[in-house]
Amino acid sequence: MSELDLKPALEAVLMVVDEPATEAHLAKVLDRTPREVADALRELADEYTAQGRGFELRVVAGGWRFYTRAAYAPAVEAFVLDGQQARLTQAALETLAVVAYRQPVSRSRVSAVRGVNCDGVMRTLLQRGLVEEAGAEPETGAILYRTTNYFLERMGLRGLDELPELAPFLPEAEAVEPDSLEGVPSFDPDEDETDETTED
The missing domain is CATH 1.10.10.10 (Winged helix-like DNA-binding domain superfamily/Winged helix DNA-binding domain)
Incomplete structure (x- = not known):
């Protein structure tokens, strides 16, 4: 060769x-x-x-x-799109952001941060290869999730250390709890997804 x-x-x-x-x-x-x-x-x-x-x-x-x-x-x-929408829903973007910044993290923890049930959205992210299982939480046995290499590839990142800092995106007028991810930057891996309506 x-x-x-x-x-x-x-x-x-x-x-x-x-x-x-x-x-x-x-x-x-x-x-x-x-x-x-x-x-x-x-x-x-x-x-x-x-x-x-x-x-x-x-x-x-x-x-x-x-x-x-x-x-x-x-x-x-x-x-590629030819007029078709191929973006993740806001719910999926928010869920993906929580996983990205809190990984490894359980579904219940993601739901607690977002304030709504995220099971349906997590299934979508798993199916699209953006998140994957990362073992179990020792205390509860709950399955933990993390982002994948495909997520890095779609986001154009070399590694998780290149994720943007959250501080510039957080509200200035009010104190934000450390576990809150309100105002995180929107991720858009240009993936097609129908809007999730199963969240409680």
Whole structure:
């Protein structure tokens, strides 16, 4: 494999990946050193930016993948959606935010923070691969949930440490309890979901 030109080989592989590819994995399949792969990937990313291409190469969730450049997202959205709504409901966004900032967290804890039953919304988030089970709470045996790598990928984050700080989004005029997540930034992974009406 080493006889192939590295940059075109990386482009070819990254065109077909289903999830971000790590430098170590790319180096293994292309029979190159991780350093060679890392340097080539960064050069490709810089080239695409310099050329003003409609896509970019980014590190997300621990690996590299092609993404639409933000400036051209409206064109892609118009093509993919074609007038259809493909956003999470407000209830799902709020639930996802609670899980993201409080993980690992139980359903009952999420419901307590939101003030409504979140079972239906949690099922939706699980089905869409945005959250997953993360063991059980020792004291109660309740199932705990956390966000997935797919969540990081859809949000364009390298890791959870890149989640925005909550303070700028919290109300200034009133004190907010530490466990409250009112005013958290809205997440929009562009996923289709019908409005949840089963919450109490």
